[in-house]
Amino acid sequence: xxxxxxxxxxxxxxxxxxxxxxxxxxxxxxxxxxxxxxxxxxxxxxxxxxxxxxxxxxxxxxxxxxxxxxxxxxxxxxxxxxxxxxxxxxxxxxxxxxxxxxxxxxxxxxxxxxxxxxxxxxxxxxxxxx
Numbered sequence: 011x012x013x014x015x016x017x018x019x020x021x022x023x024x025x026x027x028x029x030x031x032x033x034x035x036x037x038x039x040x041x042x043x044x045x046x047x048x049x050x051x052x053x054x055x056x057x058x059x060x061x062x063x064x065x066x067x068x069x070x071x072x073x074x075x076x077x078x079x080x081x082x083x084x085x086x087x088x089x090x091x092x093x094x095x096x097x098x099x100x101x102x103x104x105x106x107x108x109x110x111x112x113x114x115x116x117x118x119x120x121x122x123x124x125x126x127x128x129x130x131x132x133x134x135x136x137x138x139x140x
Contacts, residue, residue: 013071014113014124017081018104020064025101027057076118089119 031053038046068082078086080103088099092114095102099116106113112123 013067014081014107017064017067017071018107020060020067021081021100021104022108024057024060024064027053027060031057073115073118073120074122075120076115078115078117080113080115080117084117086117088116091119092116 031050034046034053035050038044038050065082068079071081072078073080078084081100083100092099093102093116095105103113103116107124112121114121
């Protein structure tokens, strides 16, 4: 489940990078600093690249129960217990993945751990051993 962690990290990085780049661009325009302007434009272009990578990765990170895409924007109906942070359901999922190691799917409402259970060699898939 490294995919969930990577996509969540890219989403958080992008959410921090865009306001910082816009603020740096405004600062460079006010002070007429060309070097800072080039840096701000490079940060904005890298945020576009990060957005594309995050969208591709998020299309493969699915909730195992409802097969929804919790880290990608979707117009599906949200569960009544779905939480949002700063108006974004994806941001709440990303924060939960990074800091807690599990997330509550905004579509089905089930808590899902992103840890993979270890399976012993030779043990069939459906075999349960307490």
